[in-house]
Amino acid sequence: MEQTFRTLEKSNPRYGFKNLQFVTVKSTHLKGRGDICFYKPEKCPADTPVVILLHGVYGSAWSWPLCSGVHEQAERAILAGQLAPMILAMPSDGLWGDGSGYVPHRDQDFEQWIVQDVPQAAREAYPDAVSAESRFFIAGLSMGGYGALRIGSSYPHIFSAFAGLSSITTIDEFSLFVEEELSAYRWAAPHDLLASFLANKEKLRPFRFDCGRGDLLLNFNRKLHSDLEEAGIYHTYREYTGEHNWDYWKNNILETLLFFNLQP
DSSP, X not given: OOOOSSOEEEOOGGGXXXXXXXXXXXXXXXXXXXXXXXXXXXXXXXXXXXXXXXXXXXXXXXXXXXXXXXXXXXXXXXXXXSSOOOEEEEEOOOOOTTOOTTSBOSSOBHHHIIIIIXXXXXXXXXXXXXXXXXXXXXXXXXXXXXXXXXXXXXXXXXXXXXXXXXXXXXXXXXXXXXXXXXXXXXXXXXXXXXXXXXXXXXXXXOEEEEEETTOTTHHHHHHHHHHHHHTTOOOEEEEXXXXXXXXXXXXXXXXXXXXXXXXX
């Protein structure tokens, strides 16, 4: 396969965690290097699906595996026959400010970093397992939930299904977490999730989102659910016990992986 990135550095699995590898690529969208942590099961077919997991504010490429053990959960489910083999791609958000929002900014395009670069990095890092037939899914937590739901709804030709956990639902909610000016997140419309769903209503792929009953974003997620029902947009919404923290995301991420696994 012809290499798209000017540079691609891949960690030696001999010195890392089981089935986890870090990849660093030089991205034109980031105007610099970006990190991705990959989980790849031992035995993968040539068309293994790829799930992109987006972290929240303050985090990076290591957040999902090293704060939730999502790779270990996936491994156990695969070995138990609950999940078909899947590769997890866990990128940084581009490391802008407290969080890039996974949206275009004036000088860097954090949306296209996820939409274009991360899938291509998966293809180049694992050409034996990621082919033109591999399907891509996307999910995330908090800021990553906002990114996954916005990107998933906007790129139905790329992502076969998408999901959010404890998701930020509007740009204004970023003020609960970041110190940067919200104007930095408003370079590309639609800004808010409902607007994105409405703009792409006729071509949406299957999606779900959930939130903890003790989460500070609960009412925003309930409103999004209500607005989607009123708009006649089919989706799955669930509430579970928990707050806006890694205990909640660790305990509920498998539901999203199982949801992706069921998509035809």
